[in-house]
Amino acid sequence: MSSGWDPQRYLTYADERGRPFLDLVGRVAAVEPRVVVDLGCGPGNLTSLLPDRWPAAAITGVDSSDAMIRAASDSSAAERVAFHRADLRDWLAGAPADSVDVLVSNATLQWLPEHLDLMPALVRAVAPGGWLALQVPGNHDEPSHTLRAELAAEPPYDVHTAGVAAPHAHGARTYLRALQALGCTVDAWETTYLHVLRGPDPVFTWISGTGARPTLQALPDGLRARFEEELKARLRAAYPDDGNGVVLPFRRIFVVARKG
Structure with missing residues (x-):
């Protein structure tokens, strides 16, 4: 398996992954922003919706993945969005203060x-009266994550997977209080989506494009196939298909803040 992100695998469940983005941006009440930036734009399919919302804005998508930026730049979205490869932290370090009207x-x-330590830098980049909108998964205690972590900690996988990256987020209240302390008016909430997934081993397909990606990439070829089969079996037991599709509960955490 090649390193980095796979845009095509990530887009397997594009509709399900896109719903939180739409719910997030729908709570941003900016009327005529001049500058809109999407930090972590991925393959650009969701960023491409922003020109429809704010047609007069200069819109930029930023992502650290070469593969994602190539996919975004090769898509029709590039006609209306400027895409740049940069680490989010580096972008924040170089962003002029008060320069973005909507930061997503x-x-x-x-x-x-x-990332909680990045809240001051995120707010600093936003213009007075501007908006910061962020969404993070909050399902890290679900079997889709815990089964992967448990299996990865077992031999013979553990020697290869120790210390691999794993996603982590805080609760909505933590973000709300952090941004209030920075002078923002904050709207924070949580939503649990019940995604109905179909096809062979759909939960594995979902996580292999996101949360399980670093673990899979850390394993050598021979062990990876063995790991995948065992993980698929455990996921099938945790997420059975009753003939109407597999139900994947997915909790998401949303924060929309307006800079004072």
């Missing part, structure tokens, strides 16, 4: 263990 980060910050 959808399903990205969970990959940065210290």
Whole structure:
């Protein structure tokens, strides 16, 4: 398996992954923003919706993955969105203060263990009266994550998977209080979606494109196939298909803040 993100695998459940983005941006009440930035834009399929919402804005998508930025730049979205490859932290370090009217980060910050410490930098980049909108998964205690972690900690996998990246997020209240302390008016909430997935081993397909990706990439070829089969079996037991599809409960955490 090649390293990095796989845009096509990530887009397997594009509709389900897109719903939180739409719910997040729908709570941003900006009327005519001049500058809109999507931090962690991925393959650009969701960023491409922002010009429809704010047609007069200059819109930029930023992502650290070469593969994701290539996919975004090769898509029709590139006609209306400027895509740039950059680490989110580096982008924040170089962003002028008060320069962005709407700053969006959808399903990205969970990959940065210290992301709560980035809240001051995120707010600093937003113009007075502007908006910061972020969404992170909050399902890390679900079997889709715990089964992967348990199996990865067993021999012979553990020697290869120790210390691999794993997503992590805080509760909505934690983000609300952190942003209030920075002078923002904050709307924070949680939603649990019940995604009905179909096809062979759909939960494995879902997580292999996101949360399980670093673990799978850390394993050598021979062990990876063995690991995948065992993980699929455990996931099938945890998420049975009764003939009407597999139900994947997915909790998401949303925060929309307006800078004072």
